Structures are given as C-alpha cells and as structure tokens.
Amino acid sequence: MSRRPRAAIVVTGSELVRGEREDRNGPFLAAEVLRLGLEPERITIVGDRPADLERALADGLVADICLVSGGLGPTHDDRTIEVIAKAAGRKLVVDEALESEIAEVSRMIAERLRRPYSEFTVGVRKQATLPEGATSLGLAGTAPGVVLETDGCVVVALPGPPRELRRLWPRAVESEPVRRVLERAPARGRYVLRFFGTPESAVAQALADAGGDGDGVEATICAREFEIHVDLVVEPGAEERAAALAGALRESLGRYLFTEDERSIAEIVLDLCRERRLTLATAESCTGGLVAARLTSVAGSSDVFRGSLVAYSDDLKERELGVPRELLGSHGAVSAEAAQAMARGARDRLGTDVAVSVTGIAGPNGGTEEKPVGLVFLSAVGPDGEEARRIDLPGDRDMVRGRATAAALHLVRRLLTQT
Amino acid sequence: MSRRPRAAIVVTGSELVRGEREDRNGPFLAAEVLRLGLEPERITIVGDRPADLERALADGLVADICLVSGGLGPTHDDRTIEVIAKAAGRKLVVDEALESEIAEVSRMIAERLRRPYSEFTVGVRKQATLPEGATSLGLAGTAPGVVLETDGCVVVALPGPPRELRRLWPRAVESEPVRRVLERAPARGRYVLRFFGTPESAVAQALADAGGDGDGVEATICAREFEIHVDLVVEPGAEERAAALAGALRESLGRYLFTEDERSIAEIVLDLCRERRLTLATAESCTGGLVAARLTSVAGSSDVFRGSLVAYSDDLKERELGVPRELLGSHGAVSAEAAQAMARGARDRLGTDVAVSVTGIAGPNGGTEEKPVGLVFLSAVGPDGEEARRIDLPGDRDMVRGRATAAALHLVRRLLTQT
Numbered sequence: 001m002s003r004r005p006r007a008a009i010v011v012t013g014s015e016l017v018r019g020e021r022e023d024r025n026g027p028f029l030a031a032e033v034l035r036l037g038l039e040p041e042r043i044t045i046v047g048d049r050p051a052d053l054e055r056a057l058a059d060g061l062v063a064d065i066c067l068v069s070g071g072l073g074p075t076h077d078d079r080t081i082e083v084i085a086k087a088a089g090r091k092l093v094v095d096e097a098l099e100s101e102i103a104e105v106s107r108m109i110a111e112r113l114r115r116p117y118s119e120f121t122v123g124v125r126k127q128a129t130l131p132e133g134a135t136s137l138g139l140a141g142t143a144p145g146v147v148l149e150t151d152g153c154v155v156v157a158l159p160g161p162p163r164e165l166r167r168l169w170p171r172a173v174e175s176e177p178v179r180r181v182l183e184r185a186p187a188r189g190r191y192v193l194r195f196f197g198t199p200e201s202a203v204a205q206a207l208a209d210a211g212g213d214g215d216g217v218e219a220t221i222c223a224r225e226f227e228i229h230v231d232l233v234v235e236p237g238a239e240e241r242a243a244a245l246a247g248a249l250r251e252s253l254g255r256y257l258f259t260e261d262e263r264s265i266a267e268i269v270l271d272l273c274r275e276r277r278l279t280l281a282t283a284e285s286c287t288g289g290l291v292a293a294r295l296t297s298v299a300g301s302s303d304v305f306r307g308s309l310v311a312y313s314d315d316l317k318e319r320e321l322g323v324p325r326e327l328l329g330s331h332g333a334v335s336a337e338a339a340q341a342m343a344r345g346a347r348d349r350l351g352t353d354v355a356v357s358v359t360g361i362a363g364p365n366g367g368t369e370e371k372p373v374g375l376v377f378l379s380a381v382g383p384d385g386e387e388a389r390r391i392d393l394p395g396d397r398d399m400v401r402g403r404a405t406a407a408a409l410h411l412v413r414r415l416l417t418q419t
Numbered sequence: 420m421s422r423r424p425r426a427a428i429v430v431t432g433s434e435l436v437r438g439e440r441e442d443r444n445g446p447f448l449a450a451e452v453l454r455l456g457l458e459p460e461r462i463t464i465v466g467d468r469p470a471d472l473e474r475a476l477a478d479g480l481v482a483d484i485c486l487v488s489g490g491l492g493p494t495h496d497d498r499t500i501e502v503i504a505k506a507a508g509r510k511l512v513v514d515e516a517l518e519s520e521i522a523e524v525s526r527m528i529a530e531r532l533r534r535p536y537s538e539f540t541v542g543v544r545k546q547a548t549l550p551e552g553a554t555s556l557g558l559a560g561t562a563p564g565v566v567l568e569t570d571g572c573v574v575v576a577l578p579g580p581p582r583e584l585r586r587l588w589p590r591a592v593e594s595e596p597v598r599r600v601l602e603r604a605p606a607r608g609r610y611v612l613r614f615f616g617t618p619e620s621a622v623a624q625a626l627a628d629a630g631g632d633g634d635g636v637e638a639t640i641c642a643r644e645f646e647i648h649v650d651l652v653v654e655p656g657a658e659e660r661a662a663a664l665a666g667a668l669r670e671s672l673g674r675y676l677f678t679e680d681e682r683s684i685a686e687i688v689l690d691l692c693r694e695r696r697l698t699l700a701t702a703e704s705c706t707g708g709l710v711a712a713r714l715t716s717v718a719g720s721s722d723v724f725r726g727s728l729v730a731y732s733d734d735l736k737e738r739e740l741g742v743p744r745e746l747l748g749s750h751g752a753v754s755a756e757a758a759q760a761m762a763r764g765a766r767d768r769l770g771t772d773v774a775v776s777v778t779g780i781a782g783p784n785g786g787t788e789e790k791p792v793g794l795v796f797l798s799a800v801g802p803d804g805e806e807a808r809r810i811d812l813p814g815d816r817d818m819v820r821g822r823a824t825a826a827a828l829h830l831v832r833r834l835l836t837q838t
Contacts, residue, residue, distance in 0.1 A: 014639055015639050016462075017459050017462060018453050019445070019446035019447060019449030019450030019453065019459065022441060022443070023441075023442075027435075027440075027441050032438075040437055040466075041471055042436060042463060042464060042475065043464040044461060044463045045445065045462040045463075059478070163813075163818070201532075218433075220437070222434045222440055231439065287715075288712050288724075288727075289708030289709065289710070289711030289727055290712045291708070292729045293706070293708040296708065296729075296731060297817065297820070299782070299784065302731055305707075306731055307728065307729045307731045307732060307735040307739070308708055308727070309726070310711045310715075310726045312711075312721055312725055312727075313725045313726060315725070315770070319770075320769070349739075351734070364718055396582075397716070397718055398716065399582075
C-alpha cells in the first residue's frame with residue numbers, strides 16, 4: 001500500500017489559543033482533507049506571537065500539505081504570509097495584479113466608511129505581498145487565499161473568518177499544486193453505522209469480537225448524546241474485511257442500529273414523517289425549545305414541522321396543553337402522566353399527526369430525593385399509538401438538556417418505525 | 420516584568436484530528452490557565468499515531484506546563500503515559516497503591532457487565548503504570564489523572580471525556596508541582612466590555628484612536644453574533660493605561676456598550692425582568708425555539724420565563740397567536756406587521772408581561788427578490804411600550820438563526836432599559 005499524503009492544519013488566532021472562542025476551521029479542514037483521501041495528522045492552534053507561529057509552521061511543512069487559517073489581514077498583527085515566506089525560505093514580493101484587485105475592493109470600503117483611500121494603501125500593499133512563487137486563490141473581503149508549493153509541501157493560507165475560509169476552500173482544492181497532492185491519495189471506502197440505546201463499551205466489544213480494526217480498516221467509535229457513531233475507513237484491498245466487520249456489527253447490534261448514513265436524527269425523523277405525510281409538533285418543558293430548534297435547523301423542515309408549545313410554567317402546561325390541574329397536583333409536572341398529557345395536548349392543540357413531549361429536571365437546582373436532577377419523562381403520540389420513556393441522565397444542565405433532546409427525537413423514530 | 424509561565428495543551432483523539440468531533444478540552448484548559456495567570460501558547464490536536472503524539476509532546480515540554488488530554492484508557496491505543504515517559508526520559512513503573520485503587524473500580528465494572536475479572540487485569544496494570552516520579556491525581560472511571568515534574572516542565576495528563584477532565588482538573592491545580600508554576604504568575608487585571616450594534620472595525624478603530632494596546636495591556640476584540648467582545652488583559656504596572664483605554668472606549672462607543680461583565684445577553688435579559696418582576700414569553704418562527712432555548716439554558720430562568728409559542732406554520736400564527744389572516748395575506752408572515760401581532764399575541768395568550776417575536780427567512784430556500792434570505796423582523800412588547808426592528812442578515816441558515824436569536828434578546832434589553 002502506498003503511503004497516503006498527510007495534512008497538517010495550523011490555525012492562528014489569539015482568542016482561539018486562549019479558549020475564548022472555539023475553533024471551527026480546524027475540524028472543517030480536517031474533515032475535508034479526510035474526505036479527499038488525505039490523512040489529517042495534527043491541528044495546531046497558536047496565537048499571533050511570531051515565534052509560536054513559526055514553530056507551528058515549521059512542524060506543518062513536514063506534512064505533504066499544510067493548511068493555514070487566519071492572519072491574512074491588513075495590519076501588522078497579521079503575520080501568516082511573512083512567516084510562511086520565512087519558513088519556506090522565499091523572498092516576499094508584491095503581486096501587482098493582486099494589488100489592483102485588493103485596491104478596488106478597498107476603494108469601495110473607504111467610500112462606504114467615508115475615509116480617505118490613502119489610509120488603506122499600506123494595508124493594500126501588505127495584503128498583495130506574497131512569498132515568491134505563490135499564487136492567489138482570489139479574495140474574501142480584502143484578504144487573498146494563497147497557495148505555495150515548497151520543497152515537499154504545498155502550503156495553503158486561507159482567511160480566518162469561517163465563512164470566508166469555506167468560500168475560498170473549493171478554489172484551493174481546484175488549484176494545480178493541491179490537485180497534484182490529491183492525485184497521490186487512492187480512494188478510500190467508508191462505512192457509517194449509527195447506534196442508539198447501547199453503551200459505547202458494548203459497541204467496542206462487538207467490534208473486538210468481530211476481529212477488531214487494523215489490516216486496512218480503521219474504525220472510530222464516537223459517543224454523542226446517547227448515539228454511538230461507528231466509522232470504518234477502508235483502504236484499497238481491505239473491502240472484504242470491512243464488509244465482514246460491518247456485517248458482524250449489524251448482526252450483533254442490529255436492534256440498536258438506526259441508520260447507515262450521515263443524516264442526523266432530526267433529519268431522519270423529518271424524513272419518516274414526510275414519507276407518511278405526517279405533521280409534527282413538540283411540547284417542551286426542561287428542553288425549553290431545543291427539540292423544536294433541532295428540527296427546524298434542518299432546511300425544508302416546514303413541510304413536516306408545524307410548531308411547538310414550550311410550557312415552562314405549570315400554568316401553561318395546564319392552560320395551553322390541557323394537562324389537568326389534578327394530574328399536576330397528584331403526579332407532578334415531572335411524571336410519565338404529565339408527559340403523556342403534554343404530548344396529547346400538543347397534538348390536539350397544534351393540530352398535528354404526531355407530537356412528542358419532554359418534561360424533566362435539568363438542574364442544577366430543583367431536584368429531590370424522589371425526583372433527582374437528570375430525571376426526564378418523554379412521550380410520543382401518533383396516529384397509530386404511543387410510546388413513552390423514562391430516563392435518568394447524568395451530567396450538567398447542558399448535557400441533560402442535550403441528551404433529553406436526542407432521546408425525544410429517537411422516541412419519535414421508534415414510534416414511526418415500530419408500527 | 421518577569422516572564423509569565425507559558426502553557427502548552429496537547430489533545431489526543433483520532434476523531435478530533437479528523438474533524439469528526441470538535442474538541443472541547445483545549446478551549447476549556449486554555450481559558451483555565453489564562454484565568455490562573457499563565458499564557459496559553461498552543462493547542463495541538465493529534466490522533467493516536469505514536470509518532471504524532473511524540474512530536475506534539477516534545478513541543479509541549481518546551482513550555483512551563485504541558486497539559487495533555489486523552490489516551491489514558493486501558494487498551495494498547497491509549498499511549499499517552501508511555502509517550503510522556505519516553506519524552507521525559509523516565510522509566511515506566513507500576514504504582515502499587517494506584518493498582519489496588521483501579522482494581523477495586525474494575526471489579527465493580529466486571530460485576531456489572533457480568534464478565535470475569537481476569538479479563539481486566541492487563542488493563543488495570545497498564546493504567547497503574549506511570550513514569551517514574553509521577554503521582555496520581557485520583558481516578559475518573561478507571562483512568563488516573565497524572566502529574567509529572569520534568570526538567571523545566573510540569574506535565575499533567577487528564578482523561579479525554581470532557582466531564583472526567585473537568586472533574587480532575589481542580590486536583591491538578593491543587594497539586595504541588597502545578598502550584599509552584601502558578602506562584603511564578605503575577606496576578607493580571609482584566610476589563611471586559613461588550614458592545615452591540617456597532618461593527619468590529621469601529622471598535623478596532625476606537626481602540627487604535629485611544630492609543631491601541633501594548634505596553635502591558637493586551638486587547639482582544641471578538642465578534643460573536645453581532646456582539647463585539649473586548650477583553651483587556653492588564654499586566655502589573657499597566658493599570659492606569661488600561662483604565663484610560665477602557666475609559667476611552669466607554670466614551671466613544673458608550674451607546675453600544677451593554678455590559679462590563681461576563682453575563683450572556685440571555686442572563687442580562689432575565690436579570691432585567693427579575694429586577695422589575697416581569698414575566699417573559701417568546702413567539703418564534705424562523706428561530707424555531709432557539710430564543711426560548713437560549714433563555715432556558717440559564718439555570719433558574721423559570722422565575723421569569725414562562726414559555727414560548729413556536730409557530731412555524733402560518734396556520735399556527737393565526738390560530739395560536741391570533742395574527743389576523745388578512746394581515747398574513749396582505750403583508751405576509753415575514754413582515755413588521757406579523758412580528759408585532761405575534762409578540763402581542765404571545766403576551767396575551769401566554770399571559771406574560773413581556774414578549775418578543777421573530778419571523779424571517781432563514782434560507783437556504785424561500786427567499787424572493789422582495790424578501791431575500793436573511794430578512795428578519797423582530798418585535799418586543801412590554802408593559803410600557805413596544806420596540807421593533809428589521810434586519811438583513813448575511814450567512815447560512817445556522818448563522819441567520821443564531822444572529823436573529825441574539826438580536827431578539829437584545830431587542831428585549833432595549834425595551835427594558837429605554838423606559
């Protein structure tokens with residue numbers, strides 16, 4: 001098997017290295033290069049200290065391709081280009097065509113801000129200055145994406161704002177130097193298996209029992225909000241072994257397997273409803289709108305999803321969802337009975353075919369010995385029946401709410417696939 | 420000024436370096452060491468290839484403290500301890516006391532899983548094997564946190580699951596070797612200024628006009644969903660200069676300044692309501708429950724927040740929020756008129772003092788020339804009046820929804836602070 005080209009990712013930004021903001025560019029670029037058949041080898045996040053950036057870039061140039069995000073702006077703090085030139089042993093030269101291009105954009109900005117263009121000329125020249133031999137990938141704002149082929153490594157520099165980086169990334173992929181790296185990456189196969197309702201350790205054990213990964217099949221097992229995601233990445237020649245592994249997992253854990261594609265559970269629920277022309281609503285207490293937000297994060301959800309009643313107070317549970325006051329008094333708002341009444345109430349009230357409800361104690365306060373923090377009741381009602389579930393969730397408020405949201409969506413899936 | 424101790428963070432995990440999951444430990448640890456007065460210098464994310472981990476650790480040992488997350492499990496893929504020992508030039512030895520501690524936990528796990536304990540002994544011994552001179556910080560599951568003082572660097576290894584890492588982190592901070600590093604970090608001052616409604620460039624300009632950072636004051640400017648967050652970190656001796664900078668920002672941008680603490684806009688809105696004993700509801704279309712979810716993410720929000728009507732379909736806007744059918748027909752659901760009717764309807768219907776509504780086109784589909792993707796109307800109604808806003812948001816579906824959510828909360832703030 002030929003050696004697969006390796007990618008290093010260098011992300012610059014003081015706010016990122018200080019943990020004031022979470023980096024989105026590193027994971028995006030890593031997933032992209034993986035998809036293109038390269039092996040992501042490291043993501044390094046550094047601030048704008050030149051020495052830190054230099055060290056990260058020197059490490060990055062050891063890979064076959066080095067993707068750099070950020071530090072392309074017009075000010076002296078933006079040092080990526082100068083440090084790349086230094087690391088690659090290239091002179092810095094002004095790209096005249098690029099300079100006119102940036103000047104044009106900057107003139108418009110000057111006009112909009114009502115500042116004299118003369119304030120921009122230094123910045124324009126700085127942004128048009130590239131390492132000798134580098135080419136521009138076009139502009140995002142006034143910052144150019146840049147690609148440079150050095151001895152053994154192709155360096156791509158992209159602007160830091162995630163939206164601008166994502167806009168210029170396809171041009172980087174199409175550039176000659178990057179294409180030559182990609183040609184050295186043989187296509188890999190991939191299996192995606194998503195389980196729900198079984199612990200990560202059981203999936204790991206099933207994988208080990210089936211012979212484990214290795215020999216051209218690389219497995220990753222990832223737990224996310226009760227879902228266990230298994231990815232098998234398959235090198236050329238290992239197709240049979242991978243098919244056998246996937247088959248063994250299907251066999252031993254089939255009843256927990258809910259999809260073999262990358263659709264989220266929200267997408268799956270919407271698709272299940274769409275197939276049967278069912279409409280959907282939610283009634284939420286402790287999740288406070290998260291189930292609805294997750295469903296509506298999917299573009300085109302409006303043909304299925306109608307709305308939600310977030311009834312955070314008992315008063316609204318009674319008045320808007322029709323949960324009987326006596327029920328709230330005898331069983332409490334966090335009970336199987338209340339969950340069922342909420343789901344039925346939402347279905348009636350919002351006039352949908354299917355409704356799902358969540359009521360629980362997200363914490364950190366409000367727990368009792370009988371009903372501790374993390375106790376959640378779910379109910380799903382549809383045209384052919386009902387499903388209910390009680391769960392005890394570990395973790396903090398965010399985790400309880402996130403997991404209860406996932407569990408609510410999976411309960412709808414169960415309701416719609418078991419009939 | 421004495422040199423401030425520097426921290427390197429090494430995060431291990433194949434799913435992280437491949438972008439299959441976003442790392443939470445790096446930002447958490449970076450923010451923690453920053454708070455403790457250290458300077459985070461880099462976050463490196465690597466997979467479980469020993470060579471990659473070795474290189475990342477060798478780089479990390481150049482710092483004064485190196486925090487490593489992940490790779491402490493019982494299997495052969497978990498190589499952090501062995502690589503630390505190698506990088507530090509230490510032998511691996513079994514810690515007998517630690518071995519009994521891990522054995523005890525493992526016996527319970529074996530029992531629960533109904534597996535013979537003999538299957539665990541190799542893993543137990545592996546997890547009790549530490550570099551010579553290292554000490555355990557206690558267990559999370561069966562994995563010990565570990566601290567090791569090497570020549571010039573204190574290495575701390577913590578388990579990868581974020582919850583376990585956060586649980587053991589305080590013990591690391593209290594450990595002797597880490598305390599000695601922290602003693603070398605003089606206390607820093609900090610100013611926090613949060614602006615809304617002005618572009619990042621205007622804040623950067625105001626900062627530059629006031630003399631800019633440097634000379635013991637380090638400024639970071641960060642844009643998040645329309646908010647511009649300015650942090651000034653102040654070295655001993657630079658207090659006056661920092662106070663002058665903060666004063667200049669207050670003066671030039673005072674009307675956009677909404678807080679000088681770290682409360683989120685959701686917390687601020689809840690506090691404003693609480694002070695005046697007002698209750699709050701939301702009526703949401705394109706945000707699909709996100710405003711309610713943001714408010715209820717704050718613990719204790721139930722004394723203010725009552726509920727939400729997510730009316731995704733026009734039908735529900737009419738029936739549940741009382742938006743007149745004629746209004747929807749003449750102005751459309753995405754209009755200032757519909758937003759106002761939604762907010763008024765939610766206030767009436769859910770019986771609160773204050774309500775805020777959002778209606779817009781989140782995209783990617785559904786836009787027209789007259790009403791393009793990103794067009795959002797907001798309305799807030801309270802006991803003393805109303806506020807309305809129209810915004811045109813750039814970006815994809817997630818960004819439009821996120822920014823509309825922030826704008827809705829800020830509209831409530833404006834409603835409650837202008838009267």
